[in-house]
Amino acid sequence: MNELVTGDAVVLGLRPAKLPSRALAVVIDLVVVWAAYIVVSIVLTIATDSLDTAAVAALAVASFLLIPVGVPIAVETLSHGRSLGKLACGLRVVRDDGGPIRFRHALVRGAMGVVELLMSFGVIACVASLVSARGRRVGDLFAGTLVVRERVPTDRGRPVPPPPPWLVGRFSELDLSSVPDDLWLAIRQYLTRMGQLDAGVGWSMSQRLAADLAARTGVPLPPGVPPAAYLAAVVNERQARDSRRAFGSAAAAAVGPVGGPAPAVRPPQVRPPVVGQPDAVPQDTPQDVAAPPASRFAPPA
Structure with missing residues (x-):
């Protein structure tokens, strides 16, 4: 199934992202994250010069968990699946049903990404994406997510x-x-x-x-x-x-x-009496009376 459904209950022509665009997004994210990690590591090294070896090692582990692992999880959670690299490539992480991801989805993806992307240098993620029909890596399979392309023609949407x-x-x-x-x-x-x-x-x-x-x-x-x-x-x-x-x-x-705009409600319309005729009954009922269910909701004849 190629088409997906967004969390707004709209079927769009979203397509699962291909490996090249996903790889480019990951490279952008890794460059930004590792640049920040290197800067923080240099600052910590200078600031903790007087500490003992155990304290320095503890700070190094904490900075690794906080920046290369914790920051991507926080960014995906707060942005509903769009990191800096995915935003640049027009991609987004969504649930299997097309809805926005939550913290638990980002956490599973981030935890598995340590093994798939960092420890194996992306080999596991590439193999899994090539094998999967929807281009999902192992973290997506465990989290129940997939990466889709957002930049599609707008006329393909069907509400x-x-x-x-x-x-x-x-x-x-x-x-x-x-x-x-x-x-x-x-x-x-x-x-x-x-x-x-x-x-x-x-x-x-x-x-x-x-x-x-x-x-x-x-x-x-x-x-x-x-x-x-x-x-x-x-x-x-x-x-x-x-x-x-x-x-x-x-x-x-x-x-x-x-997801549509709230329906406008017209005020009651009162029809003035006609001169020379008996007083007409005021039409104080709103004209926009809710219509019965559409024929598509009715049983077949």
């Missing part, structure tokens, strides 16, 4: 259809921690392509995916909710939670369904 308005926020209390990444990926891929599927096939797929998702969350599918609409609403809820974690509650509140 996930938003859920019906009456379902937005309905699953805010749902526990999504037990849903695996491969199930998220399958759901998002289905939602972006359900318009291209046969009605019967699409309906059966939505039922199967909704049953799997309900089994993982421990909450059955609400009665009267089409499976496809249920899937879209839960994906929207997960995206909103990712936005709150990444940007804070204020930024997430300004985001509508599946």
Whole structure:
């Protein structure tokens, strides 16, 4: 599978990064990190000239763990998978489902990178990337991540259809921690392509995916909710939670369904009475009434 899904529930034409671009990004990162490590080592050598051998050795080990190992982990965590070299080459580290990585992913990648990149001079990483169909090194396999190219044409993006308005926020209390990444990926891929599927096939797929998702969350599918609409609403809820974690509650509140802008609400419109006729009943109901679920969420005829 070449296409990936971002954490914003959007299928993009992202492609796994090839070995040459990844190698160039690693070289840039290593040059910067080792230059900083050499400068810090020289400063520590001058500053600890009066200390004993044991103290100097302890500081040397601490500086090695802090700079060549700790700094890349911190940078990948804070930048959501974009180090200096990856930023220069247009690459990013993402989860298997295309979402942003977290500290645990960066930690596993960094720990395995000590063996793959530093101790073996990159030989293990190169062999693993050549063998893997998606160009992943051993650290990516253990962390559940991969490196993708970000610089792609924008017209290849296909957004996930938003859920019906009456379902937005309905699953805010749902526990999504037990849903695996491969199930998220399958759901998002289905939602972006359900318009291209046969009605019967699409309906059966939505039922199967909704049953799997309900089994993982421990909450059955609400009665009267089409499976496809249920899937879209839960994906929207997960995206909103990712936005709150990444940007804070204020930024997430300004985001509508599946990353789109919040829908504008028109004020109630009152129709004035017509002269010479009985007083008309004021039309105090907003005109933008939530439409029923789209036909794509309805069962096949």
